[in-house]
Amino acid sequence: MDSNYSVDTHDDGLYQQASGAGSTSENFKVVVRIRPPLPRELRGTGLRAYQCTTAVEPGDRNVILSENLLAVVNQQGSMVADGGALYNTYRFTFDCVYDQQCPQELVYRQSAQQVVLSILQGYNAAIIAYGQTGTGKTYTMEGAMEGPDRGIIPRTVEDIFTYIVNDPEPSSKYLVRSSYLQIYNEVVSDLLKPERSSLSIREDRRRGVFVEGLSEWVVRSPAEVYQLMQRGQALRATGATKLNEVSSRSHAVCVIIVEKCTTPAATEDGAPGGASWARSSSSTNGGGDNAVPAIQSIKVGKLNLVDLAGSERVHVTGAVGRRLEESKKINASLSALGNVIAALTDRRERSHIPYRDSKLTRLLEDSLGGNCRTTMIATIAPSLEAFQESLSTLKFANRAKNIQNEAHVNEDVDQRTLLRKYERELRRLRDELARRSRNVVDKRALLVAEEQAKRAEADKLAALTALQERSREFLREKEEKRALELKIQAMQSQLLSGGSSGAALQEVPAVRAMLQREANKVKEHYEARIRALEAERQDAEGSASAEVDRYKQLLLKQRDIMIALTARLNERDERINSLQEELDAYDRYQRQLEDQLDAKTTELISLRKAAVEHAAASPVGLRGVDPSALQNALGDWAGHGGAPGNQQQGDRQGPAAGGVHLARASYSGEADLAGGGGGQLPFSPYRCSAPPGSLATNGALAAGPGRPGAGQHQSLPQLVYSADGTAVELQGTDSQDVTPRGSTVSAASVASGGFSTWRPHMPGPASSPSPLPFPSNSQQHTVHATVSQSGALPPGGGTGTSHGQTEQTLGTPGPPASNGAEVAASPGEVAELRAAALTAAKERSALQQILDSKVRVMLADIIHEVSGTSSAPSSSRGVVDGEPGTLGASARPQALIERLSALEALVHRVSEAIGSSGGGGGSRGSGT
Ligand SMILES: Nc1ncnc2c1ncn2[C@@H]1O[C@H](COP(=O)(O)OP(=O)(O)OP(=O)(O)O)[C@@H](O)[C@H]1O
Numbered sequence: 004m005d006s007n008y009s010v011d012t013h014d015d016g017l018y019q020q021a022s023g024a025g026s027t028s029e030n031f032k033v034v035v036r037i038r039p040p041l042p043r044e045l046r047g048t049g050l051r052a053y054q055c056t057t058a059v060e061p062g063d064r065n066v067i068l069s070e071n072l073l074a075v076v077n078q079q080g081s082m083v084a085d086g087g088a089l090y091n092t093y094r095f096t097f098d099c100v101y102d103q104q105c106p107q108e109l110v111y112r113q114s115a116q117q118v119v120l121s122i123l124q125g126y127n128a129a130i131i132a133y134g135q136t137g138t139g140k141t142y143t144m145e146g147a148m149e150g151p152d153r154g155i156i157p158r159t160v161e162d163i164f165t166y167i168v169n170d171p172e173p174s175s176k177y178l179v180r181s182s183y184l185q186i187y188n189e190v191v192s193d194l195l196k197p198e199r200s201s202l203s204i205r206e207d208r209r210r211g212v213f214v215e216g217l218s219e220w221v222v223r224s225p226a227e228v229y230q231l232m233q234r235g236q237a238l239r240a241t242g243a244t245k246l247n248e249v250s251s252r253s254h255a256v257c258v259i260i261v262e263k264c265t266t267p268a269a270t271e272d273g274a275p276g277g278a279s280w281a282r283s284s285s286s287t288n289g290g291g292d293n294a295v296p297a298i299q300s301i302k303v304g305k306l307n308l309v310d311l312a313g314s315e316r317v318h319v320t321g322a323v324g325r326r327l328e329e330s331k332k333i334n335a336s337l338s339a340l341g342n343v344i345a346a347l348t349d350r351r352e353r354s355h356i357p358y359r360d361s362k363l364t365r366l367l368e369d370s371l372g373g374n375c376r377t378t379m380i381a382t383i384a385p386s387l388e389a390f391q392e393s394l395s396t397l398k399f400a401n402r403a404k405n406i407q408n409e410a411h412v413n414e415d416v417d418q419r420t421l422l423r424k425y426e427r428e429l430r431r432l433r434d435e436l437a438r439r440s441r442n443v444v445d446k447r448a449l450l451v452a453e454e455q456a457k458r459a460e461a462d463k464l465a466a467l468t469a470l471q472e473r474s475r476e477f478l479r480e481k482e483e484k485r486a487l488e489l490k491i492q493a494m495q496s497q498l499l500s501g502g503s504s505g506a507a508l509q510e511v512p513a514v515r516a517m518l519q520r521e522a523n524k525v526k527e528h529y530e531a532r533i534r535a536l537e538a539e540r541q542d543a544e545g546s547a548s549a550e551v552d553r554y555k556q557l558l559l560k561q562r563d564i565m566i567a568l569t570a571r572l573n574e575r576d577e578r579i580n581s582l583q584e585e586l587d588a589y590d591r592y593q594r595q596l597e598d599q600l601d602a603k604t605t606e607l608i609s610l611r612k613a614a615v616e617h618a619a620a621s622p623v624g625l626r627g628v629d630p631s632a633l634q635n636a637l638g639d640w641a642g643h644g645g646a647p648g649n650q651q652q653g654d655r656q657g658p659a660a661g662g663v664h665l666a667r668a669s670y671s672g673e674a675d676l677a678g679g680g681g682g683q684l685p686f687s688p689y690r691c692s693a694p695p696g697s698l699a700t701n702g703a704l705a706a707g708p709g710r711p712g713a714g715q716h717q718s719l720p721q722l723v724y725s726a727d728g729t730a731v732e733l734q735g736t737d738s739q740d741v742t743p744r745g746s747t748v749s750a751a752s753v754a755s756g757g758f759s760t761w762r763p764h765m766p767g768p769a770s771s772p773s774p775l776p777f778p779s780n781s782q783q784h785t786v787h788a789t790v791s792q793s794g795a796l797p798p799g800g801g802t803g804t805s806h807g808q809t810e811q812t813l814g815t816p817g818p819p820a821s822n823g824a825e826v827a828a829s830p831g832e833v834a835e836l837r838a839a840a841l842t843a844a845k846e847r848s849a850l851q852q853i854l855d856s857k858v859r860v861m862l863a864d865i866i867h868e869v870s871g872t873s874s875a876p877s878s879s880r881g882v883v884d885g886e887p888g889t890l891g892a893s894a895r896p897q898a899l900i901e902r903l904s905a906l907e908a909l910v911h912r913v914s915e916a917i918g919s920s921g922g923g924g925g926s927r928g929s930g931t
Pocket residue numbers: 037038039041103134135136137138139140141142143247249250251252311312313314382
């Protein structure tokens with residue numbers, strides 16, 4: 004094989020600059036292949052025709068690169084010395100130089116086959132195609148899949164399987180695996196598994212440098228490899244450039260790994276390997292102690308078939324954009340490759356090898372200066388336009404040929420086999436150990452069990468012993484207890500024999516009889532006690548029942564009372580209603596009385612008029628008339644027919660001091676009061692006042708005091724009534740004391756609120772109590788009579804009533820008769836008569852006023868009583884009639900009835916008195 008690469012080198016000084024050392028490593032060979040010119044190159048460029056720049060000297064190791072090849076190469080193809088000085092001519096010596104007509108088969112056979120087949124011996128091998136783009140790298144590596152143009156890869160696959168098939172060692176076994184990857188833009192991808200990209204490059208001692216995760220496909224025939232190659236080529240990044248229509252834009256690496264398993268030729272006894280393995284196996288299986296397991300030899304050879312992307316000058320290829328980026332990456336990686344080669348071939352002290360500067364150099368680390376047999380095929384183009392690239396490639400290749408690889412067979416025992424064997428042995432030993440250990444464990448367990456049994460037996464005996472001891476103690480305690488009991492009995496027997504009461508005594512019949520008697524006595528006592536308690540219980544039950552019955556009766560009685568009270572209350576209400584009706588009837592009767600009073604008044608006026616006329620007609624006769632006689636004549640209607648009138652008559656001592664000091668109506672007319680002559684009335688005018696809303700509201704009396712009149716009002720005394728309607732006093736509003744003397748009412752009578760008697764202001768017997776009862780009333784009633792000097796009535800005072808007529812009559816001045824008749828009586832007599840008549844009228848009016856006041860007070864009391872009775876709760880009325888200190892509900896109606904009767908009698912008497920006087924006057928008047 005080496006003879007194939009043996010090329011004679013002759014370096015001369017002229018070409019020293021370009022020629023290499025000429026020595027090559029056995030494990031790193033560099034060959035140059037010149038492809039034939041392409042059609043485009045043969046057409047030339049512009050005016051320049053095609054010009055070949057390469058020539059291979061005889062012997063196929065030297066290559067001449069010259070701008071004018073014809074001038075420097077003679078007919079034999081060797082370089083002429085003179086021509087070299089005129090033209091750029093370079094001569095390089097490599098392990099082999101293949102000219103343009105060199106077929107694929109020769110290239111493979113001379114430069115690849117031995118390297119490829121070395122992997123079957125356990126070597127790492129690599130065939131790297133390097134060169135400018137479009138110079139035939141892919142053609143050289145792949146070529147066609149069939150025919151003479153088949154490249155190195157197909158031929159390698161064919162040779163590998165041919166070798167395996169033709170291996171003379173039938174015991175050898177082979178395992179062929181294949182992978183296909185690319186480095187595109189510094190990214191490692193699996194061309195057989197496109198989904199695997201960006202793979203990492205690892206390295207270990209056994210496998211060397213490898214791509215982690217790269218798929219490995221076991222192939223058993225060249226066809227299977229072809230299929231993989233075709234599949235990977237379809238995925239490889241390619242593109243059209245100016246220099247190559249199908250330019251590879253990535254570095255492609257086809258990996259073929261061949262594992263060869265062989266059996267060593269001999270064992271310890273020197274038998275051949277194959278037979279030895281067979282025997283060894285059989286002996287192992289048979290359990291022969293002397294047999295030593297045969298160890299298989301595993302040789303693993305890895306072949307990297309590298310098709311590098313072509314270096315290119317960008318300005319020449321015209322790459323732009325993506326192609327430009329690809330070119331940069333390609334050139335960068337190739338530059339890293341050059342750096343690695345430069346480092347590897349540095350003659351100085353071995354420096355750092357920058358394998359990790361690129362994926363390519365990292366992946367080719369074993370192939371470049373490592374454990375590998377490497378052949379670098381530098382491809383160049385023969386055309387003049389590729390001169391510089393060809394020169395660059397040759398220089399690169401010339402430098403690379405100095406790389407020293409140290410290839411060795413990757414022979415190693417099958418670690419897995421050994422491991423399996425050791426594992427089996429270990430498992431067997433473990434089983435044996437376990438078995439023996441199990442026996443030991445069983446014995447130990449038996450010993451332990453026996454020990455435990457002995458211990459348990461000992462414990463059992465100890466427990467039995469303890470139990471027996473406890474039993475003995477128990478018996479002993481029992482005996483001691485018995486002894487104690489006997490001792491106690493003995494002591495007790497001794498005590499009994501000492502004379503104390505005890506069971507022994509009960510043995511005596513007398514004692515027994517005594518005890519029996521005592522027992523019977525106690526029994527009887529308690530039985531009696533029980534009976535007594537039972538009786539008490541029964542009594543208690545009986546009394547309780549009686550009490551219940553009594554309460555029931557009380558409840559029934561109360562219920563009846565309530566019913567009766569309800570009925571009586573209903574009756575009372577009916578009675579109250581009837582009384583109300585009677586009161587209404589009485590009011591109507593009172594109004595009739597008032598009408599009659601008015602009639603009497605009219606009659607009185609007529610009488611006065613007749614008297615005046617009579618006096619005017621016969622003043623002499625009138626002058627001789629006794630005033631008392633005249634007053635007597637008029638006194639009947641003035642009230643002496645009744646009790647008050649009689650009393651007033653006895654009490655009357657003069658106009659200023661006597662008579663009834665009550666007025667009912669207001670009198671006006673200055674002439675009347677002044678006696679027509681401007682004289683002053685002999686008695687002070689009266690003003691009867693009453694609280695507004697009481698007497699005045701019915702129009703009977705004047706309004707409140709001080710009501711302004713048309714003229715000057717004279718201040719009048721007030722007649723104040725006590726609560727029971729009794730006139731108490733006339734409280735003068737001026738300095739004149741008009742209080743009736745002797746008219747006294749005690750403060751107690753005012754405050755008592757009880758029944759009181761009206762005591763007119765009359766001396767002597769007239770002060771006897773009046774038989775007229777009046778209901779208690781805390782209110783006081785004041786009657787005012789207003790006399791206006793201007794003659795005008797007080798506003799509202801008696802307006803619209805019959806009293807107005809009285810006033811008109813009374814207010815008529817006494818001028819001389821229009822007929823001019825001379826009055827017989829003297830002016831004094833006339834004045835007396837007039838005063839008498841006026842006094843009589845006043846007394847009547849006062850009497851009527853008293854009557855009205857009394858009636859209204861009683862009516863108010865009755866109404867108040869009735870309303871209070873009907874609205875008061877039943878409890879306040881008293882539950883039981885006749886209860887001391889309270890007026891029972893049934894008694895109140897009776898009292899009301901009595902009051903009404905008294906009132907009726909009073910009215911009747913007053914009416915009779917008034918009627919009698921009026922009737923008397925009338926008769927007299929009519930008689931006159
Ligand atoms: N020895 C040869 N004999 C005949 N034709 C060849 C030879 N070498 C190369 N060619 C032809 O040259 C052209 C370019 O070759 P190839 O594609 O292999 O170049 P390359 O170096 O792989 O280019 P790139 O780096 O761009 O991939 C192809 O058409 C190929 O057929």
